[in-house]
Amino acid sequence: MSSTHEDAQPQTEQPTVRPVLTPGAAKRANASVTGMIMALAVSLLAIVPVWLLSGNSGAQVQRPTVNVSAVASEAKGAAGFSPAAPSLPAGYSANYARWVSGTSDGVNHWDVGWVTPQQQFVSIEQTAMANPTWITQQVNEAPITGTRSAGGITWTLYDKPGVEKSYVGKVGKTTVIVSGSGGFPEFDVVAAGVAATGGN
Structure with missing residues (x-):
């Protein structure tokens, strides 16, 4: 007696698709990271002097000496x-x-x-x-x-x-x-x- 069902086909795994950045997209991504690093550096340059000046806020204020x-x-x-x-x-x-x-x-x-x-x-x-x-x-x-x-x-x-x-x-x-x-x-x-x- 012949079978009426076709033999089941083995299921194959789908290959993992990895996104590939074009050179332009990679350049833009790197530019964004560089921009963030530069903005952080500028912020630190603005904050550090204030922090250094306020570090002695409890000390007596030094005034310039006028002769x-x-x-x-x-x-x-x-x-x-x-x-x-x-x-x-x-x-x-x-x-x-x-x-x-x-x-x-x-x-x-x-x-x-x-x-x-x-x-x-x-x-x-x-x-x-x-x-x-x-x-x-x-x-x-x-x-x-x-x-x-x-x-x-x-x-x-x-x-x-x-x-x-x-x-x-x-x-x-x-x-x-x-x-x-x-x-x-x-x-x-x-x-x-x-x-x-x-x-x-």
């Missing part, structure tokens, strides 16, 4: 007087010293600023050309509220809420304005230091 006496000596010829370079106690750090001229108000002046031990700011402006208008501008139009004594000089106090207070006094042949965010003890230290220079 007030040296700058004052250079300004003396233009000023016509000896600009004040007071010797202040430890903890007072000068962060600028400059001779200011050619301003629209026509008042050339010596300008120095210090950061105090309490991390406040006190500055002086000293000139032989002061006039009432200039003084009013420098004290931010604050009214006279009293006087203070420092360094043997009676200083006129200008003060009003919302603006920095100021001392104004005559030191030698110059007018000196002490201004800033510091407290009265800090103002007194700076004012006394300026008074000791003589202002001549």
Whole structure:
């Protein structure tokens, strides 16, 4: 008796198909990887300096040293007087010293600023050309509220809420304005230091 069914054919495994990148596709893939590496390198270059700077964030901030006496000596010829370079106690750090001229108000002046031990700011402006208008501008139009004594000089106090207070006094042949965010003890230290220079 013959069989009506054909003999079953053995099943053969299908070969694994591996994708083949064309040279163009391979180049694009490599370019993407290269681009990612370059972007990562740029990011690291931006982050590392910030990390290095913040690494000492708990340490005391180092400020550039300003040699007030040296700058004052250079300004003396233009000023016509000896600009004040007071010797202040430890903890007072000068962060600028400059001779200011050619301003629209026509008042050339010596300008120095210090950061105090309490991390406040006190500055002086000293000139032989002061006039009432200039003084009013420098004290931010604050009214006279009293006087203070420092360094043997009676200083006129200008003060009003919302603006920095100021001392104004005559030191030698110059007018000196002490201004800033510091407290009265800090103002007194700076004012006394300026008074000791003589202002001549």
